[in-house]
Amino acid sequence: MGVLLSVQSLVTQFSTSSGIVRAVDGVSWDVDEGETVALVGESGCGKSVTALSIMRLVAQPAGRIVSGHVVFKGRDLLTLSEEEMRRVRGREIGMIFQEPMTSLNPVLTVGRQLTEGLEIHLAMRQTDARARAVELLGMVGFSDPARRLTQYPHQFSGGMRQRIVIAMALACNPPLVLADEPTTALDVTIQAQILELMKALSRRLGVAMLIITHNLGVVARYADRVNVMYAGRIVERASARELYRNPRHPYTLGLLRSVPRLDEPRRARLQPIEGQPPDLTRLPTGCSFRPRCAFRVEYCATEEPPLREVPDATHVSACWEAERVGSSNGGPRNGPPSPPALGSTSAQPGRSSRHGE
Amino acid sequence: MTKYVVKRLLLMIPTLVGVAVLVFFLMRVVPGDVVELRFAGESSFASKENLDKERARLGLDKPLWKQFVDWMGGIARLDFGVSMWTGAPIIEEIRLRFALSLQLAIMSTLIAVLLAIPLGVLAALKQDTWVDYAVRIFSIAGLATPSFWLGIVFILMLLIVFKWLPPMVYTPFWVNPVQNLAQLIWPALAVGYRYSAVAMRMTRSAMLEVLREDYIRTARAKGLWEKLILSRHALKNAMLPVLTVIALEFAFLMGGLVVTEQVFNLNGLGLLFVESVAHRDYTLTQALVLLVAAVFIFVNFLVELAYAWIDPRIKFR
Numbered sequence: 001m002g003v004l005l006s007v008q009s010l011v012t013q014f015s016t017s018s019g020i021v022r023a024v025d026g027v028s029w030d031v032d033e034g035e036t037v038a039l040v041g042e043s044g045c046g047k048s049v050t051a052l053s054i055m056r057l058v059a060q061p062a063g064r065i066v067s068g069h070v071v072f073k074g075r076d077l078l079t080l081s082e083e084e085m086r087r088v089r090g091r092e093i094g095m096i097f098q099e100p101m102t103s104l105n106p107v108l109t110v111g112r113q114l115t116e117g118l119e120i121h122l123a124m125r126q127t128d129a130r131a132r133a134v135e136l137l138g139m140v141g142f143s144d145p146a147r148r149l150t151q152y153p154h155q156f157s158g159g160m161r162q163r164i165v166i167a168m169a170l171a172c173n174p175p176l177v178l179a180d181e182p183t184t185a186l187d188v189t190i191q192a193q194i195l196e197l198m199k200a201l202s203r204r205l206g207v208a209m210l211i212i213t214h215n216l217g218v219v220a221r222y223a224d225r226v227n228v229m230y231a232g233r234i235v236e237r238a239s240a241r242e243l244y245r246n247p248r249h250p251y252t253l254g255l256l257r258s259v260p261r262l263d264e265p266r267r268a269r270l271q272p273i274e275g276q277p278p279d280l281t282r283l284p285t286g287c288s289f290r291p292r293c294a295f296r297v298e299y300c301a302t303e304e305p306p307l308r309e310v311p312d313a314t315h316v317s318a319c320w321e322a323e324r325v326g327s328s329n330g331g332p333r334n335g336p337p338s339p340p341a342l343g344s345t346s347a348q349p350g351r352s353s354r355h356g357e
Numbered sequence: 358m359t360k361y362v363v364k365r366l367l368l369m370i371p372t373l374v375g376v377a378v379l380v381f382f383l384m385r386v387v388p389g390d391v392v393e394l395r396f397a398g399e400s401s402f403a404s405k406e407n408l409d410k411e412r413a414r415l416g417l418d419k420p421l422w423k424q425f426v427d428w429m430g431g432i433a434r435l436d437f438g439v440s441m442w443t444g445a446p447i448i449e450e451i452r453l454r455f456a457l458s459l460q461l462a463i464m465s466t467l468i469a470v471l472l473a474i475p476l477g478v479l480a481a482l483k484q485d486t487w488v489d490y491a492v493r494i495f496s497i498a499g500l501a502t503p504s505f506w507l508g509i510v511f512i513l514m515l516l517i518v519f520k521w522l523p524p525m526v527y528t529p530f531w532v533n534p535v536q537n538l539a540q541l542i543w544p545a546l547a548v549g550y551r552y553s554a555v556a557m558r559m560t561r562s563a564m565l566e567v568l569r570e571d572y573i574r575t576a577r578a579k580g581l582w583e584k585l586i587l588s589r590h591a592l593k594n595a596m597l598p599v600l601t602v603i604a605l606e607f608a609f610l611m612g613g614l615v616v617t618e619q620v621f622n623l624n625g626l627g628l629l630f631v632e633s634v635a636h637r638d639y640t641l642t643q644a645l646v647l648l649v650a651a652v653f654i655f656v657n658f659l660v661e662l663a664y665a666w667i668d669p670r671i672k673f674r
Contacts, residue, residue: 057577090580097578102571107593107668116589117579152669168579 004176004208005031005054010068012046012053019281023049025232026068031176036202036209038223038240040216040255042277046232047212048098051178055095056085072176091121094169094207096198098181100161104153110137110164111149114171121172136167140197159190166198176208183218195222216259220244228252231278231288234307238315248310248317248326250293287319295321365661369654373647377432380646381425384639390417391441391637415441428643442638450629450641451648457527458626461541461548462610466603468549469556474599476553477560478587484565492557499554505616508547512620515543525622544621548614552606559602563595570594593667600667604660608653612645 012024024046031037039047052058054070056077070077077088089095097103105113114136115129124132130149137145140163153161162182169177179198183191199222202209211223219226219240226243228236228251236249247253254273275292278284284291290300300320309315310322319325392411412418416427431438437447480492515521523543528536567573568591576590615627626645633641665671 055578057574086580086582088580089578095575095578097571097575099571103575105572105576105590105594106670108589112589116581116585120581120585154670165575168575 002033003030004033004035004073005210006069006071007050007054008069008071010050010053010070011066012049012058012063013066014063016062016281021280022232022283023063023280024053025283027227027229027232027234029227029234029237031208031210033175034202034206034208035225036199036211036223038219038226039210039212039229040214040219040226041229042214044277044280045229046280047214047229048180050229051095051180051210051212054178055089055093057089087121090117090174091172092174092176094172094174094177096162096165096169096177096179096182099185100158100165101185103165104161106153109150109152110156114149114164114168117168117171132171133167136171137164139170139201140164140167158186159194162186162190162194163197166194166201170201170205170207173205174207176210177202178210178212180212181214182211183215184213191218198222216255228255231283232280233288233318235289235319236315236317237307242315246315246326248315248322249289249319250295250321250325251289252317253325254292295319295325297321362662365658369651369658372654373650374429376650377429377643377647378425380643381428381639382421384637384642385421387634387637389637391415391639392417394637395442428640432647437644438640440633440638440641442633442636442641447641447644451626451644453527453529454624454626454629455648456529457541457623458611458614460530460537461545461614461623461625462607464541464545465549465552465610466607468545469553469606470603472549472553473556474560477557477599478564478592478595480557480561481564481568482587492561496554496557499550499557502551503616504544504547504551504614505620507550508544508617508620511543511547523621527624540621541623544614544617544623548610548617552610555606556599556602559599560595563598564591567591567595597664597667600660600663604656608649608656611652612649 006028007030008028009026010024010028011022011026014021014023027046027050029037029039039050041047049058049063052063053065054072054077056065058065065078068078072088072092077085080088104110111130111133114133115124115126118124118129118132119126122129133149134145137148142148142160142163148156153164156164162185166182169179182198183194186194195218198209198211201207211218213219223240226236226238226240227234228243228249230251236243236247236252238246238248243252244256247256251273254271257271258273260270273292278288278291284301286299286301286303287293287296287305290296293300297320303320305318305320307316307318308322310317310326317325390412392408392415395411396408409418416424419427428438439446440450443450476492476495480489483489512523515523524536524540527540530537573586573590576586581590612626612630614625615631617623618625618628626649629641630645632638633645
């Protein structure tokens with residue numbers, strides 16, 4: 001299968017009063033047709049900004065895509081005119097947002113919000129668009145779609161609203177859907193339902209998906225390939241299976257250890273990653289994970305590790321000590337002990353709100 | 358819905374009764390009465406006897422509670438009595454002036470809305486550019502300029518530049534629309550400009566807030582035209598606070614335009630109000646206060662209906 005989306009050396013920055021925030025700092029990754037790729041990392045590591053950059057919806061004028069390419073179906077989206085880009089949004093790339101409670105317009109009916117994209121992109125007449133909207137709501141699991149179309153968002157629960165958002169993203173049959181933390185705002189039982197629904201639909205419709213999440217449990221079940229992001233960069237990439245079995249970056253290792261597992265004794269303690277993610281306005285020289293890293297060696301402070309193949313092109317890691325991380329690792333829970341606490345607080349992955357999202 | 362409307366309309370009654378009690382007793386606290394003021398104007402000495410006779414004729418010699426009950430009884434039969442100063446029926450005194458004030462308020466509101474909403478939206482879209490600054494300066498100037506002063510400028514400009522003076526005598530719209538509009542358009546512009554400044558600032562800030570909402574980003578991600586995002590997704594949400602400002606301002610215009618009315622020689626409610634208080638014309642003042650209160654309550658009621666119509670989350674109960 002061919003490459004559908006290729007993000008190349010993407011750099012997105014925000015100018016703030018405290019300096020330039022390098023939210024996305026030269027990341028590259030691909031999504032193949034029909035494939036599900038995950039982008040994983042703590043809050044504030046640049047995951048969401050990456051997705052917004054692809055759609056060119058980064059908040060202006062503070063945010064700016066500085067350089068790089070976003071090649072989708074052979075065209076660089078960053079060179080398109082605003083009108084050409086508008087035709088890509090919704091038609092070619094659908095998007096699912098994190099917060100279903102606020103991402104639907106409270107004063108418009110669900111039907112209106114579902115049909116408007118169809119009318120604009122596919123030039124459907126109102127009756128046809130309505131029929132398609134009924135079909136879409138049925139597809140995402142509503143039992144009485146025709147009646148639901150006339151209702152307003154506040155008449156639905158969070159999980160139901162996220163189903164509507166999914167239906168909206170899939171309305172025009174786009175080949176790619178970007179899902180930005182699609183389940184973070186939902187409670188756990190609903191999360192599973194929504195993820196199952198997304199997986200089933202992407203299989204059935206052959207849609208490629210980018211799932212942005214901080215939840216490695218989500219990744220394991222639903223993604224084919226995983227990109228781990230830290231401080232605006234990709235630090236490790238592998239197939240989901242390989243990443244779990246054989247993590248080659250200390251950060252990935254840390255993330256895996258901080259996830260509770262059902263196959264371990266209940267008394268086993270979770271090991272948080274000590275310290276805080278770095279300030280994106282003042283990234284340290286060398287490896288940005290160094291201050292929190294148990295494997296750090298002297299030259300980590302001066303030499304920035306490039307993404308290199310460990311051991312082959314399907315698995316890459318940006319760590320000088322990737323081999324040592326791999327060999328020390330007889331299963332994610334038995335690795336080297338955590339380094340002494342560097343900050344006074346311990347940061348659970350995905351729970352730090354220092355940079356917000 | 359119908360039940361809600363009826364309920365709300367019935368709830369207006371206790372509010373108005375409260376207003377009636379308040380204005381009735383407040384007027385009596387003000388020193389002096391209509392009889393003293395009338396006779397004070399005449400050079401001859403008015404004997405206590407004559408004053409008392411006049412008071413008796415107007416019913417001012419009765420105990421307060423009796424006066425109040427009589428007045429309320431009249432209102433219940435929609436009989437507001439006669440003016441204590443002129444002796445003409447209150448309904449007659451108010452009718453034409455109410456028509457004039459209402460027309461002026463409506464025209465000013467139309468002008469204000471037509472100015473405020475497009476300019477406010479424009480300023481929000483072009484935030485922090487010269488367009489935004491120009492619009493904001495225009496609106497600040499509107500807030501800083503008293504409308505009566507602007508009215509004087511209008512009249513002088515028409516007179517000096519165009520050698521033309523707008524009609525100075527009121528012609529009802531249904532008698533001669535051209536004559537009527539030629540007179541009222543100038544005060545409406547002067548008042549509407551000031552009024553638009555408030556509404557424009559509200560539109561701008563509401564719009565800025567709405568444009569940052571997640572659902573606007575969702576609409577963009579759907580690939581909608583920017584114009585459609587504005588008109589369908591943003592404007593409707595941004596209109597709610599603007600509506601409140603417009604309604605309050607509208608109700609204020611029904612009786613608050615004292616000086617502007619003077620400048621344009623308009624015989625509106627504002628002037629009548631001031632005169633009635635100056636004359637201690639109890640019956641007329643009371644009727645006017647009740648009328649303005651009723652307009653306030655009614656306009657707010659209409660706003661609530663509009664709110665519920667715009668925002669489906671608001672339900673009638």
